[in-house]
Amino acid sequence: MKHRPLREEPLIFEHNGNRYNRGRFALPPLDVHNVDLNAVLPENQIRQPLRDLPDLGELDVVEHFHRLSQMNFAVDEGLYPLGSCTMKYNPRVNEAAARLKGFTSIHPLQPESQVQGALRLIWELAEALKTITGMAGITLQPAAGAHGELTGMLMIRKALEMRGEHRRQVLIPDSAHGTNPASATFAGFEAVEIASAADGTVDMDALDRMMTADVAAIMLTVPNTLGVFEPRIVEIAKLVHDRGGLVYMDGANLNAFLGKALPGAMGADALHINLHKTFSTPHGGGGPGAGAVAVSEALVPYLPVPRVVRRDGRFVVQWDDPSSIGPMRGFYANFLILVRALAYIWGLGPEGMAETAETAVLYANLVRHRLSGTYHLKYDAPSLHEVVFDDSYQHAHGVTNVDISKRLLDYGFHPPTMSFPLIVHGALMIEPTESPSPEEVASFCEAMLSIAKEAAEAPELLHDAPHETPVGRVDEVEAARHPRLRWEAGEAT
Amino acid sequence: MSVPKDLRYTKTHEWMRREGDVAVVGITHYAQDQLGEVVYVELPEVGAQAAAGEELGTLESVKAVSELYAPVGGEVVEVNEHLSDAPNLVNDDPFGEGWLVKIKIAEEGETLDAAAYEKLVAEESA
The missing domain is CATH 3.90.1150.10 (Aspartate Aminotransferase, domain 1)
Known part of the structure; x- marks a missing residue:
């Protein structure tokens, strides 16, 4: 139980003027000439002291923030059952791996020969996630789940453009995460809501009616946000594919069938994986996140660049590919999140x-x-x-x-x-x-x-x-x- | 749950009152109750074109964001300016001071009478 603190904790600004000033750090004397700024700069270029800036000793600051931290409810404190957020434990060994000097002291522009380990890690995680999802290709680049959704939808758009088709609509069940219609809209589509049947799954009659030649894709969360598995997922995917559409699967709830079933076998063309949910990396203000997107053969050519590929036993970066949708963010990914995710996967095994x-x-x-x-x-x-x-x-x-x-x-x-x-x-x-x-x-x-x-x-x-x-x-x-x-x-x- | 007899209603819980060739539009008592305390109302600009059954604005409560659909089509001739400072009017007086927009009717939409709307609400709350 979270008890009230033993005493009130004022805002840090309110400490000002209420306490004896215990003095600041003593800095060594200047070893250069002290210049009078007023003599060399116009007035509007001289920074004025900030009014009301807290002026406290180091210990006062430490105590203040420590006391605030004690008032929080944290994932390490007890059950945190936020539905659809998968607030699982973040194993400490993942954190230890992510703090290894070899991972924290490298730069994205370093020569490939010096960062083979990091490139291999990206490649290994990609392979592991392809196995876990049964999908043909993957990008680890997106910085979060919704970013992954956008990446997937842009690949779908490109695939349709390459076919010479300009389908405008995306079908989204009324139980979907709010990010689904937002991502579809952002990618240039019109989000169309499809009502759930009485049991909370997709209404097949409604799908049959709405799956027209103007529909680019369906976006489905499996299991859906009610925690209910879509029993007709294969049938749904077939219907959508038969009419020229693609299937986007929101993988926010992947934890439900991890190691049990393959989205690839269900007919998904794109699936984003929240590494920060399913694969135990910290999230919810503790980010950054990582929203890897696994894709079917149909979308492999359009995966973002740069990509890490293996050539003759070495790992190289492919910076460009004319068919790619291009980069979705700077460089490779939120790399240290990938380290944690791979540590989790290897720690558990199949x-x-x-x-x-x-x-x-x-x-x-x-x-x-x-x-x-x-x-x-x-x-x-x-x-x-x-x-x-x-x-x-x-x-x-x-x-x-x-x-x-x-x-x-x-x-x-x-x-x-x-x-x-x-x-x-x-x-x-x-x-x-x-x-x-x-x-x-x-x-x-x-x-x-x-x-x-x-x-x-x-x-x-x-x-x-x-x-x-x-x-x-x-x-x-x-x-x-x-x-x-x-x-x-x-x-x- | 009050459902004034002299208004027309939509399946998406808007009400509409005819004043000559203008429709005054708001959301119903049931709608505001489902939404909870409204904290922000986003309405179209005066002069915007509304299409019957299409989205016209959004209402935000502490729980959810909900779309407002136009019961009829036509030009938006007035919006309730008071709501930017006092969105609570939508909760406190949904059929009166909490009205949202006025539309000069150019296209009729699909609406229900009070009895049919009451039936719809009874079904939804069952």
Whole structure:
């Protein structure tokens, strides 16, 4: 449980003037002439001292930020079940590998002969991910998931242009991540929503109707954001391919079938892989991310450059290729994220990889089993790595998903994803991942059951929650309507 | 949940009131309730062309961003300027002070009467 701090922690600006100035670092005397700036520069080119800049001793600064850090809830502190985010543990050995001098002290413009190890790492990771996904080619360049989506959609656009086709639409289910329509639009397509069937999967009749000669691609998340596997994925891909379209698969939920099934065999033409989710590199403010994109044979010619290729046992960089869509960012990738991802893959091996998916699915279903009946399940199709409840049972007591989530903080757990996917009103989207112990998952379930009891017996307790955290319920509406983004001297806080 | 009898409604939860050849458009009580506290309203410029059934603007709440669809087509002749300072009007008075845009009707759209809309809401909330 996150306790209130023993004393209030003011903003660092507010320390000013409230404490005895303990002095700053003593710098050695100047060994050059001291020049009077006013004598040599016009006034508007002389920097004036910043008003209200905090003026504190080193220890004061260390204490301030340390105390702030203690008020955070972090992924290393307990269950962080943010659905669709795969907040798994970041093994420390990955961090150790990413800090090796040989990786941190190189430059992207160094001669290939001096960085064979780094180039090999990029190549090895690419090969490993091709095996894991069953796809023909891959780029590790994109800097994050949505960047990967854009990369994939640009390759699809290029492939169609090369065929002399100008298809404009991209079909996207209403359960999709919001980034899907954004990426399709950014790549020059028109995003068209396709409604889900009653069980949360793609409505085949709607697909049949909407899959016209103007449709470039379908963007599907498998399993979808309800955690439900698309049982007709092969059939869907066939229908789309038969009518000249391509299949984009959002791999945000790859953790659900890692080492168990191959997107390549499902008919995907492009699939982005969030290395920062599925392959355990830090994410969520702890980035940078990496959104590798694996592709089918149809899209291999259009992969971005530069590419790392193996020639006669050596690794070389191919800087250009006329058929490529070109570079999607500077140089190769967020390289040190790739180091962590490969360390994770090699650390687990094929069996470990499959066990990851099994455990993640088992935990999500444990949560589903324990909480069903107490929390409403709008879509009750069998789910994999995450489960989406809603607050409709608690609504009778005037309690919403926000209240439930805030109360969870008092029990020492990070809240789940809320109000997403949009097709579930008042959604609570829970993804435990494979990382926690079974006991931790059980404790989370107990907390959720206890909160449901409180919702019925003492709803006001939830309305005002959280009670135990350093900061209580914040006024999100006021913050959004009248944001104050900058501290000003003399302002009350 | 109030559904005034004298208005026309869309399946996407907008309402429309005819004033001569102009349609006053807003979102319904049910829509604002589903959306939660509205914090930002993005409306078209006066003079923009609306097409019936097409996107006309967006409403943002602390929970979600939702599109506004035009019940009829035509030129946007007025937008509710008060909403930039007081988006809460959409929640507090959706059928009155919280109106969004006025459109000079050039193209009719598909709308429902109050009874049909009430039925739609009953189905959606079931």
